[in-house]
Amino acid sequence: MEKAQIFELIKKEVLTEWRQRYAINGMLLYLISTIFVCYMSFNLKAGVIDNITWNALFWIIILFTSVNTVAKSFIQESQGRQLYFYSIASPEAIILSKVIYNTTLSVLLALLGFVFYGLVMSGGVWNIEGMDYGYFLLAIILGSMGFASCLTMVSAIASKAQNSTSLMAILSFPVIIPLILVVIKLSKNAMDGLDRASSTDEIITLLAINTITLAVSYILFPYLWRS
Amino acid sequence: MKKNWWKILAVALLIFTIIAGLLSDVPRLAILNETIRNQHFHVTMWFGMIILLTGSLVYAVKHLRTGNIDFDDKSVELANAGILFGVLGLLTGMLWAKYAWGEWWSGDPKQNAAAICMLIYFAYLVLRNSMEDEQQRGRVSGVYNVFAYAAMIPLLFILPRMTDSLHPGNGGNPGFNFYDLDSKLRMVFYPAVIGWTLLGVWLSELRLRTKRITRALEDN
Numbered sequence: 001m002e003k004a005q006i007f008e009l010i011k012k013e014v015l016t017e018w019r020q021r022y023a024i025n026g027m028l029l030y031l032i033s034t035i036f037v038c039y040m041s042f043n044l045k046a047g048v049i050d051n052i053t054w055n056a057l058f059w060i061i062i063l064f065t066s067v068n069t070v071a072k073s074f075i076q077e078s079q080g081r082q083l084y085f086y087s088i089a090s091p092e093a094i095i096l097s098k099v100i101y102n103t104t105l106s107v108l109l110a111l112l113g114f115v116f117y118g119l120v121m122s123g124g125v126w127n128i129e130g131m132d133y134g135y136f137l138l139a140i141i142l143g144s145m146g147f148a149s150c151l152t153m154v155s156a157i158a159s160k161a162q163n164s165t166s167l168m169a170i171l172s173f174p175v176i177i178p179l180i181l182v183v184i185k186l187s188k189n190a191m192d193g194l195d196r197a198s199s200t201d202e203i204i205t206l207l208a209i210n211t212i213t214l215a216v217s218y219i220l221f222p223y224l225w226r227s
Numbered sequence: 228m229k230k231n232w233w234k235i236l237a238v239a240l241l242i243f244t245i246i247a248g249l250l251s252d253v254p255r256l257a258i259l260n261e262t263i264r265n266q267h268f269h270v271t272m273w274f275g276m277i278i279l280l281t282g283s284l285v286y287a288v289k290h291l292r293t294g295n296i297d298f299d300d301k302s303v304e305l306a307n308a309g310i311l312f313g314v315l316g317l318l319t320g321m322l323w324a325k326y327a328w329g330e331w332w333s334g335d336p337k338q339n340a341a342a343i344c345m346l347i348y349f350a351y352l353v354l355r356n357s358m359e360d361e362q363q364r365g366r367v368s369g370v371y372n373v374f375a376y377a378a379m380i381p382l383l384f385i386l387p388r389m390t391d392s393l394h395p396g397n398g399g400n401p402g403f404n405f406y407d408l409d410s411k412l413r414m415v416f417y418p419a420v421i422g423w424t425l426l427g428v429w430l431s432e433l434r435l436r437t438k439r440i441t442r443a444l445e446d447n
Contacts, residue, residue, distance in 0.1 A: 153374060160367045161357040170353060171371065174346040175378040178385075209381055216377045220370045223291045 005089050009097035023072065024105075031065045031113050039120045049121075055188050058117055059180055062140075063147060065113065066106045070151035071168050073098050074159035086225065095156070095221040099149050099214065106144040114140055135190035135199060142206045143183035149210060150176055153217040156224055179209050233425055240422030244271075247415045263395075265323045266412060267419045272316030273341070275423040277383075279309035279431070280348075284376045287369040299365035300438050302372065303355065304431035310348050312427055317341055337394050340382050347375045 017024055038057055042049055049057075074082075085094060114136075154172040158164040186202040248267035286302035289295070320338065321331050332338065354371055358364040 150378075157354070157367055157371050157374070160363060161354060163357055167354060167357060170346075170350045174343050174350060175375060177343050178378070178382045205381070205385065209378075212377050212381070216374055220291075220373055223366060224370045226366070 002090065002093050005093035006097045006100070009085075009089060009093060010101050013097065013101040027065065027069050027105075027109060028112070030068055031061070031109055032116060034061050034064065035113065035117050035120060042121070051191050052188070054121065055184060055191060057121075058114070059143070059184050059187070061117065062110050062113055062144065063176065063180060065109055066144060066147040066151055067168060067172065069105055069109060070102050070148060071155050071158075071165065073102055073152060074155045075164050075168070077159075091222040091225040092218060094225070095152070095217055099152050099217065102148040102152050103145050106148040107141055110140050110144040111137075132190040132193050132196070135196060136187055138203070139183055139187040139190060142186075142203070142210065143179070146179045146183070146206065146210045146213065147176065149217060150179065150213045153213065153221070156221065160224065179206070182206050182209070234429055237422055237425035237429060240418045241426065244415060244419040244422055248419065251411060251415060262323055262327055263412070265319065267415050269316060269319040269323055271416070271419045271423045272312045272319060274420045275427050276309045276312040276316060278424050279305050279312060279427045280376065282428075283309060284372060287372040290365055291369045291373075294362070294366075296361060296365060297439075299361075299369065300435055301431075302369065304435045304438070305428075306348060306351065306372070307434065308427040308431040310345065310352075311430070312423070313341065313345050313348070317345065335394065343382060344379055347379060351375060 038061065151168075151172055154175065155168060158167040158171055161167055182202050182205050186199055186206065189199045189202065244267055248264055283302045283305035286298045286305065290298035290302060317338075320341070324333060324335075324338075325331050328335075351368060351371055355364055355368045358367060
């Protein structure tokens with residue numbers, strides 16, 4: 001019953017996204033323009049940035065893209081439509097479907113971002129000796145999952161208040177810092193080609209943080225939805 | 228008088244903390260020396276903050292379950308007192324770090340975690356102020372309170388332990404557990420934690436009472 005609801009809601013998200021393609025195209029362009037701004041500002045032709053800066057900059061770009069992608073899930077939905085969903089679906093199904101959909105979207109955008117970022121900002125990343133691409137991809141997937149699930153809940157909170165766009169940033173950034181610290185460490189380990197066993201701690205912490213956010217969102221969303 | 232025994236206890240404990248904390252003998256340790264007395268004034272702030280913020284969390288959950296606006300008032304006032312303790316903890320820590328580490332801000336993991344924790348609760352206050360309707364404000368900020376507290380746990384308790392910290396007791400620096408034989412510090416430390424926490428509860432209770440009075444006046 002709940003599974004069917006979640007499936008239908010995800011289908012509806014994909015369909016609305018597909019019908020108004022400007023949103024997803026806008027997100028893509030946002031990502032690419034941001035990367036290009038960084039590329040031009042660092043003036044990579046002249047000098048090469050070191051691995052630490054490369055990595056941190058990549059995650060900041062991904063964070064900002066995720067904030068903008070996820071923000072629309074609740075904030076840009078009209079009151080009337082929210083009321084309609086409220087009457088036909090259970091709150092748990094709504095939050096889970098939104099989290100799943102946003103996670104997929106964020107992971108896809110982050111992967112695209114990685115390809116394009118690596119292409120223009122090739123501060124050595126494609127020629128690093130012994131870089132562990134598998135674990136870097138794992139970091140991207142786990143990191144964007146965490147961003148998406150945390151930001152979905154924050155966007156639900158922020159949509160209830162006025163001036164929600166700036167609230168979205170101030171509410172979510174401090175909450176996301178532990179996540180981004182761990183994910184930066186994990187991807188740095190992968191860039192340095194460290195032994196995989198040395199990253200186990202980071203992966204477990206990431207999974208734990210993701211589980212906490214998901215569980216808390218699942219429990220709290222019904223209370224938020226009621227208002 | 229029966230209701231006020233804990234206020235008297237708070238005053239007595241704090242007087243004891245100030246006198247014993249400044250005058251009693253302390254163990255001689257490298258680097259720390261006399262500044263170890265800051266334990267009774269700085270470390271206790273964090274203990275007090277965590278206890279007050281946990282209280283705020285408990286009342287936020289109660290408010291979510293019942294919808295009673297009084298629980299929401301309690302929750303926000305406890306959070307206010309917790310924020311005050313957090314800011315004082317940062318300031319006392321910075322003053323101490325200037326002499327122990329040589330810098331006001333050394334980028335220590337615990338220092339950063341404390342600053343981020345303050346950012347979270349400032350965001351909580353901004354969120355509250357951006358809503359007019361009382362019921363909605365209580366519910367939405369209650370949800371954020373629980374959410375932020377859950378996000379704070381990895382921040383305060385797990386992450387600093389994954390890296391080395393400059394703080395006493397971490398990374399080979401002398402600290403609390405290095406002199407288990409010497410229980411003199413504990414004799415002052417635990418009463419100090421209770422005293423400061425009671426003071427925080429007292430502060431939030433005063434603000435809660437003025438709030439109740441304003442509400443009663445508005446209703447008439």
